[in-house]
Amino acid sequence: MTCTETRLSASRILSNREICPGYFRMRIVCDQVYQDAVPGQFVMVRLLGRASPLLRRPFSIHDLIMEGEYVTGFDILYKIIGAGTEALSMSRAGDIVDVLGPLGRGFSTRGDFGRVHMVAGGIGVAPFVFLINHLMRQGLSSSQITLFVGGRSCGDLLCLEIFERLGIQLKLTTDDGSAGSQCVVTQPLGEALRQQKPKMLFACGPMPMLREVMAISKKDGIPCQVSIETMMACGMGACLGCAVEKRDSKEKYLHACMDGPVFEAEKIKI
Incomplete structure (x- = not known):
């Protein structure tokens, strides 16, 4: 399932807390485009005012922040693994991040799963x-x-x-x-x-x-x-850096940022 609208925005950090050594949960203000976000979608995030890292980093939407029936923000969960996430870990409430999202195809939750x-x-x-x-x-x-x-x-x-x-x-x-x-x-x-x-x-x-x-x-x-x-440079299918091999098809590759990151297991090879 895919959200119908994606937006680039300068968004304010609400909090950025270390929940385990090396792991952080960041809360970010968002607008109403995230009202239609679905589980499994992701955002591309970069700190504003820094020359490095140049590219945004992909993060799953960890959860939505709700006020009544309305979405006012979202959480991301991340681990320090390089310069980009190291810089992100040092940000504080009130700092501004460049956010592109929501992106990608999330989990399909239609139907009666039972268990x-x-x-x-x-x-x-x-x-x-x-x-x-x-x-x-x-x-x-x-x-x-x-x-x-x-x-x-x-x-x-x-x-x-x-x-x-x-x-x-x-x-x-x-x-x-x-x-x-x-x-x-x-x-x-x-x-x-x-x-x-x-x-x-x-x-x-x-x-x-x-x-x-x-x-x-x-x-x-x-x-x-x-x-x-997987690593993503753009999040919109332009760089072709997140190719996933497709099973039993003339079209050999799918792209995690556009066709995923969620896939039906029988349709891909990894």
Whole structure:
């Protein structure tokens, strides 16, 4: 599902808080174009008044800030991984950022899912707060949502207090065993599917994790939507830097910024 309008704006930062070492949640004021934003869409953000980095950086819309029925802002969740996010981490409330969005094709949430499983690896948890809130507003019960979250250590398991407050079922894994089960996140997913299959899988995280989720969904015949994490220079399909190979088609490539970042698993190769 794609939003009908995208806008470039100079927007004010409401807050920028470190939620775990190296991970930040930024809240940004927005206008009413975000009223129609959907989970899985993203924004391109750059600090104004700085020569470097020159290009905007892509971030999933983590959640919307609501006042009654109206959207007044949105959150992004990010990890410091380079000069751009390092600069962003030093910004403060009241600073102005250059924002292009909302962009891309988000998760399809039409239909009666009945039960859904979501799989997140590390910072791939970013779009799921928005998605869960959206599904619950559509009438899906928290008891019908299970989120599998994996990370290298307990410090990479993000937003757990939000998910606990929402009342969904949580399954945690870490590589070092510091929280949850010591295994890859797809292991408890496979175990859960042997007990009861959901009507839809949603996934966002590192490519190896997505490949495994896609393989599981194919083997068990479960529809799956994956959100691709990739570098983007423009966010509008001009640079062709975010190509994703298309499966079984004469058109060999899709682009994460325009055709995604959310794709039906059976339509792509990663």
